[in-house]
Amino acid sequence: MQAIVLRDREGPGGAAYGSFERPQPQRGDVLVRLRAASINRVDVYMRRSGAGITHTLPQIMGVDGAGEVAEIHDPQSPLRLGQRVVIYPALACGHCRYCLAGDQPLCLHVRYTGEHRHGTLAEYVSVPAANVLPIPDGMDFHTAACLPVAYLTAWRMLFGKAQLQAGETVVIIGIGGGVAIAALQLARMAGARAIVTSRHVEKLQHAIALGATAGINSQTEDVPRRVLELTDGYGAEVVIDSVGGPGWGASLKMAARGGRIVTCGATAGSQPGADLQRVFIRQLQIFGSTLGSQDEFRQLLNAVTQAGLQPVIDRVYPLSQAVAALDYLESGEQFGKVVIDIPLAN
Template identity: 40%
Template sequence: MDAVTFDGHGDTEVIGYDEVPDPEVGRDEVLVDVKAGALNHLDVWTRRGMPGLDLEMPHVPGSDGAGVVTEVGAAVTRFSAGDRVALSAGVSCGDCEFCRNGEYPLCASFHVIGEHVPGVHSEYAAIPADNLVPVPDHVDWETAAAAPLVFQTAWRMLNTRADVSPGESVLVLGASGGVGHAAVQIADHAGAEVYATASTEEKLRYAEELGADHVVNYEEADFADEIRAETGKRGVDVVVDHVGEATWDDSLQSLAKGGRLVTCGATTGGRPETHVQRVFWNQLDILGSTMATPGEVDDALEHVWDGTFDVRIRDVLPMSESARAHELLENREGFGKVVVRPDSELD
């Protein structure tokens, strides 16, 4: 079969589309005929190489994908050949104290398909049955592939970790990205007053379409100053920051007293300076969040499947053009998710 691969870390020139061995299906796995995959910034960082990441090369990336079941392992009872499924990429041990308490993302063995082990940007993929969710017949493959990672991540950030209540105010940074555009909709659905930042007027208009009440072009204004002005110097109750170093101080400055900053990533760097006095004097909470529990995944995707949440697709490309797909993310081109499909699906 053909698959997206890289055999070393680096820039986009390391990405290929090559023939690799067909996957073998284990007892607890399902073989999926992949119809579409989607990219996340996680794919960019995996390709570049992260501290502590030790991959078997060549590596097949991809933590988002959807397709049709063609074969099931001997121990699998949840799925049958012909079922439509999508990947939920977080893998936990299922037996530690955190897993027993339902907090799967806190598992010491937690890892991500596509990041730590081979992913699904390929014609076929063998996936643990526990990492698949059913996809209704009316949902198209691009939506099914693009929704799971970002919507489960944003759902846990806002509903579980930050516990957003109706009437609160939420600032979403980078509203044009995958997590950002999901977070705008989830905050709006929770009854919050939503502030959003983006780098162009076109992206800001998209954010407004999805539920943002106030928008800030961070290329033209300091968003912390704008938020303080918009809120009468009060600040917002919650900031959703997946940017990291470049926005960290302004995010803290944007919070009201007793506010919460919730973070799931650091695309501009993971070691920002923190004014600790601001944290304790204003009694701020800094909350980390990673992906979601199975129940949170189901809750988030139910709202995608029924059309409550809109998965925006900025481009659909053949998997052989995955280097270009990575560039779209790195250069912040467009609004929403980038989808890749096996070349054989586009013939």
């Protein structure tokens, strides 16, 4: 089969398109013929470093994927051959206290496709049957492939952690990436008011067209002051920050008293100042968040279907050009998801 395989990190050719052995499913697995994938910042991280993630090379890249059931090796699975499915990428042990509570991302032994084992930038992937969910009727492969990482992460941040309510104000730091845009769309779907920030005027304009109440240029404006102006001096009930670094202090300043700040990343740095006095005097709540549970994924699939929400897709590349797609994502120029189309072989 054809795949994007990471063989080394010694040069630009470490990840390349080429032939790789088709996966051999184990008992309890389902073999999926992939039709689409989408790429995420973690794919760029895996290509450049992968530090802290236990894995061996060569490895097929890719966390997100959707396709059709090709083989079923679990006699208890209700799936059917040819059924359209999407991959839930967190492979949990099923036995620890977190799995028994239904919180797979906290599993003591969790592994992810494209990080700890072969991923979805390929014609086939084999995963446990429990990680394969039916795609709702009317949803295409490209849409489904956008949801597992970016949209599920945003779902848990907004509703699982921050408990966002209609009428509240949420500030989304660094609009343009998959999680930030997903947070904007889901917040608007829930009836919340969304303020976004970016250094790029074009991205702010795109966000306003998507329903953002206001866009703040973080390069030319004082973001906390502007947020206070837009909220009559109260600040935002919720702040979504996946950037961290020097801007973390600003996130604390723009949160309302009793506000909730949720982080899922630290692309600008992982050791910002804590400003603990502000945290306890204003009684701020700070949540860390990663992905979401399988139940949350089912809720997301249902909500997207019911609301007719369409993920924002910036560009679509064929599998053969997925390395160029990774380069584009790394440039930071995208607005929305970058999707990989995986055509059926002739």
